[in-house]
Every structure is written in structure tokens, then in C-alpha cells.
Amino acid sequence: MTTLADTWGINEAQFWLRGVHPDQPVQHDPDAGLWNVYGYPEIVQALSDHSTFSSNTQRLIPDLGRQFSSEGNLVQMDPPDHNKLRKLVSHAFTPKVVADLEPRIAGLTNELLDAVSDRTELVADLAYPLPVIVIAELLGVPSSDRGLFKKWVDAMFNSTNKVTLKARSKEQEEYFARAMEQVQELSDYLISHAQERREQPREDLLTKLVEAEVDGVRLTDGEVANFAMVLLIAGHITTTMLLGNTVLCLDAHPEQLAKVRADRSLVPKAIEESLRFFSPFAAVSRATWKDTELGGQIIPADQVVLMWVAAANRDPREFENPDVFDVTRDPNPQIAFGRGIHFCLGAPLARLEGRVALNILLDRFPDLRTDPAAPPEFMPAPTMTGVNKLPLLL
Numbered sequence: 494m495t496t497l498a499d500t501w502g503i504n505e506a507q508f509w510l511r512g513v514h515p516d517q518p519v520q521h522d523p524d525a526g527l528w529n530v531y532g533y534p535e536i537v538q539a540l541s542d543h544s545t546f547s548s549n550t551q552r553l554i555p556d557l558g559r560q561f562s563s564e565g566n567l568v569q570m571d572p573p574d575h576n577k578l579r580k581l582v583s584h585a586f587t588p589k590v591v592a593d594l595e596p597r598i599a600g601l602t603n604e605l606l607d608a609v610s611d612r613t614e615l616v617a618d619l620a621y622p623l624p625v626i627v628i629a630e631l632l633g634v635p636s637s638d639r640g641l642f643k644k645w646v647d648a649m650f651n652s653t654n655k656v657t658l659k660a661r662s663k664e665q666e667e668y669f670a671r672a673m674e675q676v677q678e679l680s681d682y683l684i685s686h687a688q689e690r691r692e693q694p695r696e697d698l699l700t701k702l703v704e705a706e707v708d709g710v711r712l713t714d715g716e717v718a719n720f721a722m723v724l725l726i727a728g729h730i731t732t733t734m735l736l737g738n739t740v741l742c743l744d745a746h747p748e749q750l751a752k753v754r755a756d757r758s759l760v761p762k763a764i765e766e767s768l769r770f771f772s773p774f775a776a777v778s779r780a781t782w783k784d785t786e787l788g789g790q791i792i793p794a795d796q797v798v799l800m801w802v803a804a805a806n807r808d809p810r811e812f813e814n815p816d817v818f819d820v821t822r823d824p825n826p827q828i829a830f831g832r833g834i835h836f837c838l839g840a841p842l843a844r845l846e847g848r849v850a851l852n853i854l855l856d857r858f859p860d861l862r863t864d865p866a867a868p869p870e871f872m873p874a875p876t877m878t879g880v881n882k883l884p885l886l887l
């Protein structure tokens with residue numbers, strides 16, 4: 494059987510691995526005007542210290558801040574505001590709420606796969622629609638609008654531009670303006686749904702958000718919309734990548750696929766290993782409040798710092814044989830969901846979707862494999878690692 498590893502260098506997608514030297518876990522990039530952190534212990538240290546490494550990076554990217562308010566945007570918030578809002582939304586993601594979704598996720602996966610015949614483009618047929626329908630149903634926005642979400646989200650991430658804080662080229666400016674337009678459209682869409690819920694409450698997360706109070710004060714429509722936007726964006730493209738990447742990694746390592754087929758109790762471990770080996774959200778950003786020492790370097794105050802969790806997940810100081818994809822890896826302290834107070838709120842949901850979908854794919858398609866004539870396509874954004882298109886033969 495021809496596998497992807499024979500036809501295409503799987504590690505080529507991991508462009509951020511180039512230029513990463515284990516002996517230089519913290520590097521300044523003067524051209525881009527920011528810092529890169531690649532080392533596992535250094536990232537764990539920084540993500541555990543929110544009083545030095547703030548999540549509010551928008552204050553250092555003024556044009557972004559001007560066009561897009563960070564109010565209600567959980568990912569951009571620091572304590573104490575972050576704790577209050579996080580507590581509020583955590584109720585929507587309790588282990589019970591997530592576990593109760595399993596039959597719906599299985600039903601949707603089967604329904605989506607019923608529509609394919611002897612071949613599939615996995616992203617369009619399953620990996621994109623499944624998580625977006627689940628998160629839209631949780632929020633209470635029509636999942637039939639998913640074509641719109643895709644248009645908005647694609648425009649935000651469909652750029653090969655290197656992350657930079659320095660003067661941008663005309664092309665970068667145009668991309669940025671287009672992305673901001675899409676953010677605005679998505680925000681308007683969510684605001685109109687929030688307004689509707691104030692008048693006509695329903696059993697959904699949007700209603701819970703408009704009715705919730707932080708310190709006795711209700712969230713504004715703008716805050717509700719920003720909050721919902723984080724869930725909608727974070728809640729689907731990453732999980733889309735997780736599903737595609739897991740199938741891709743297993744295909745590229747047939748002996749590992751055989752192990753999982755032979756022992757399904759390995760499915761959760763295969764998902765963890767996929768998250769480590771091909772971390773969907775390759776980097777998260779922070780902004781320093783003060784001068785600080787990290788990995789032997791002094792990072793001054795008011796600097797943007799990119800934490801490359803995808804590179805840390807290959808740090809040989811933490812992982813034995815880090816470039817080997819091993820579905821039996823134990824322990825596997827991968828940090829693809831981040832660390833510290835901003836640890837991914839949706840991690841249990843993403844893991845559940847990954848486990849259910851992979852099991853059903855393995856059940857239904859004993860000969861599932863990549864199509865040697867149609868190589869996969871990858872997300873162009875440098876801080877994302879994931880397939881955009883994954884043609885498969887069934």
C-alpha cells in the first residue's frame with residue numbers, strides 16, 4: 494500500500510521546525526519586531542506567569558485594537574476580568590455537558606459519512622462540518638449558516654504572511670483590511686442573534702450569555718458577540734485540523750495505524766500524539782508587562798512574544814524521540830491546548846469529537862488511505878498546522 498510518507502514529506506508542513514535550535518529556545522526576531530519561544534520548559538514557565546506575560550497583545554498592535562475591541566474576548570483577557578468571565582462560561586462546558594454530546598456527535602458523524610461513496614475529501618465532508626455544527630448548536634446559531642462562518646474564518650486565517658509588527662507590505666495591509674471586514678461581519682451577525690435572545694430567550698449558550706451577570710452587571714451585546722466569536726472560531730477550525738491531522742499522521746505511519754486498528758483503546762492516545770506531533774494551533778501570543786528573563790535571554794517590557802507550542806511539543810528535553818509518531822507514547826504531556834489559566838476551555842469537547850470520529854472512520858472504512866494522486870493541502874497561515882484538503886480513498 495502506498496502511503497503519504499512515500500509520496501510526500503510529511504514534516505514539510507512543519508515549517509516552523511526549521512530555524513528551531515534546541516540550544517536557542519528563546520530568539521529575538523528584530524525584522525518582525527517580536528520574540529519567539531520554542532522550548533518546552535520556557536513556554537510552560539511563561540504561560541504559568543500571567544503577571545509578566547499578559548494575554549492582552551492587542552495593546553501592542555494598535556491598529557488591531559482600534560478596529561476590534563477586546564471586550565469579552567476571553568483569550569485576550571488578564572485576571573481579574575478573565576477569571577470572572579471564564580467561570581461564567583465554564584458552566585457550559587462541564588464534563589457532564591460534554592459527555593452528553595457523545596450520541597449527537599456520533600449521529601452527526603454517521604450522517605455526514607453516509608453521503609460519501611468510494612472516496613472523500615475528509616475536510617469538506619467531515620472534519621469541517623462536524624465541529625462547526627456541534628459548536629453552532631451549543632451556541633444556538635443556525636448550523637445551516639456554516640457556509641458564512643467558513644467565509645469569515647477563512648478570510649481571517651487564509652494568509653501566508655509571516656507574523657510581523659513592523660511596517661507591512663501593501664499586500665499585507667490589504668489582507669489585514671479584508672480580515673477586519675470579516676471580523677466585523679461576524680460580529681454584526683452575532684450581535685443580532687444576541688439582541689434576539691434578549692427579547693426571546695431560548696435553551697442555548699447565547700441566551701445564557703445575555704442573561705449572565707458579572708459583578709451584578711450584564712454583558713453588553715458587544716461583549717456577548719466577542720465571547721461567542723472566540724467560541725465559534727476556536728471551537729471549530731482547530732478541531733477540523735485535529736481530525737484531518739490524525740488521519741494524515743496514521744496514514745503516514747501504517748504500523749501505528751495497525752496498532753490502533755488492533756486495539757481501539759489506543760484511540761485516545763493516538764489523538765494526544767496527533768496533537769503533539771502536528772499541533773493545530775502552532776503558536777499562542779503574549780505581551781510582556783515588564784523586563785523578564787526567559788531561557789537565558791532578557792526580554793524587555795512591552796514586547797510581543799510568540800510561544801510556539803508546536804515546537805515545544807518536539808523538544809527533546811521533554812520528549813524522547815520527539816520526531817517519532819508513537820500512539821503508545823506514555824506519558825505524553827503535550828501542550829497543544831496551552832497551559833495555565835487560559836488552558837483550552839474546549840479541550841474535552843475536541844478530544845471527544847476526535848475520539849468519536851476516528852472510531853467511526855475506522856469502523857466504517859477498513860481500507861481508509863490517502864490518495865497518492867491527490868496530495869493534501871495545508872492551511873497557509875504560519876501559526877496553524879493542519880490540512881485544508883485531505884482526499885482519501887475508502
Ligand code: HEM
Nearest residue numbers: 567568727728731732735777829830831835837838839843
Ligand atoms: C484556548 C487550542 C478546541 C475554545 C485555547 C488555547 C489553545 C487552544 C492553545 C490557549 C490560548 C492561549 O493560551 O492564548 C485548541 C486546540 C483545539 C481547541 C488545539 C482542538 C484540537 C477548542 C474547542 C473550543 C475551544 C472545541 C470550544 C468549544 C477555547 C476557548 C479558549 C481556548 C474559549 C480561551 C480560554 C481562555 O482564554 O481562558 N485553545 N483549542 N477550543 N479554546 Fe481551544
